[in-house]
Amino acid sequence: MPTIGMIGVGNMGSAIAKAILKAGYSMILHNRTQEKLADLAEQVGADVVKSESLDELINESDIIFIGVKPNQFGTIFEQLDDLVIESKPKTWVSMAAGLSIAQLEAFTPASHKWIRTMPNTPVEIGEGYIAYCTSKNTDDEKITLFEKSLQYAGIVEAIPESLFNAVTGLAGSSPAFIYQLIEAMSDVGVEYGLSREQSRKMASQAVKGASSMVIETGMHPGELKDKVTSPNGTTIAGVVALEHAGFKSAINKGVTAAINKSIQMSNKEKK
Template identity: 55%
Template sequence: MAQTTIGMIGVGNMASAIAKAMHRADANLDLWLANRTANKIKSLVQTLSAQHVLMDEIDKALLKGTDMIFIGVKPKDISALFANLGDSVNIDQAITWVSMASNVSLAELKALTPEHHHWIRIMPNTPVEVGEGFTSYCFSEGLPEETLSKFKRIMSASGTITHIEEALFDVASGMAGCSPAFIYQLIEAMSDAGVAYGLNRQQSIEMGAQAVKGAASMVLETGKHPAQLKDAVTSPGGTTIAGVNTLEAEGFRAAIIKGISASIEKTRELQK
């Protein structure tokens, strides 16, 4: 298999996580990283045996011979990035660009590059760094199947990769993109309860985190509805149903639904 060359422009937390995942999928990946602040990615460049590219040399170093270029700059900076690149993107090679910008549509992205270039839009979440992420993707019309297969291959070590219609990207953002923060809150609250009853902090965090991880694996691996799995744990008159009833009375499920809805609505607001 020929070596794959990947460029990345803007290497923040999410882009760094994706770069690490791609390296796990293919340790021989030819990876080129461009970031406005070089010192912030010095360690990452060394860890991944990557090449560092100065932002003002992107046109010379990345645009020719690169299989795919990931864009990790903030949504508000994408137009300026391509304005600075100017005519250098007008090359015969059909570059495939991958955008992580949450509120920039495929139509807006396509308008930045020549017609024969391709775009993949992704919505990852931070657990991609440890291979347990969820990445939604959609793509512009005409993307070659070979290119899509290459994208899936280099992202394979990031976790689950699922095609989502672009019209549902705002929902995917609230469900998968934001929800890890909600789960961290849950684990933190569980650990607070454990500490209140005598466990040390580390024990409490481990118990909470493993409970979440194990429960998630049960849902994914058994294919059973979460309600079925909950019922299997709740013995009549037992300790678990007592806790379940208290959570229900305190609005646990309603709070989760409202939190995800708030994230989705905020995403839609930012798109206007």
């Protein structure tokens, strides 16, 4: 069974590591703060190797995920310098917002390959979305390994790099917007006498159910909305009030702001 390495096991890295471990792969993990690795090992109850030195990780991993913030890549590759130069050509996987394949390739010798991804945190429970694109001549065998290792992460699909800023807003950042929606709905439930727990259960189940309806029926969301709205009923009263409050416009602004920030980050990293 191939071994997967990961450097940086924070919010996103640990979510991906959990999905990979679920698929039965052995992993070698490295993180600046050691306690985080110990916590993760305890949570997954799996046999993860917590690597304090990077030699073992670099030499024994078939592909290596980098789970640090975009502005921490420089430090990591300075640390890895000799190890990377001396190692056999590797396939690296980035999850960093705003770092292009061309920028990633500048961190490693020309013989090394990159897979650029944009994931989201629901990969942790198999309900995530991961877009990926690759550097030229990335071996098919490594791409297959990458995809297989993420078989329990959710949807994993190849997307042209030119669309990555859009993917970042629509998939990478958007779970946070949905959490805001659930929180806002729950607050109203509590205001009207439901317990916090009941409110959260109802709000999150409604989001999950509605989302599954869109996915499973393939129907247009507007058509599904029409099926909920009785003439002169409760739902249309809510729908119209949301329109007056600029609900769709607010969502549009939120997703657009995330996309624009991703564009801004890409331009900054280019300089």
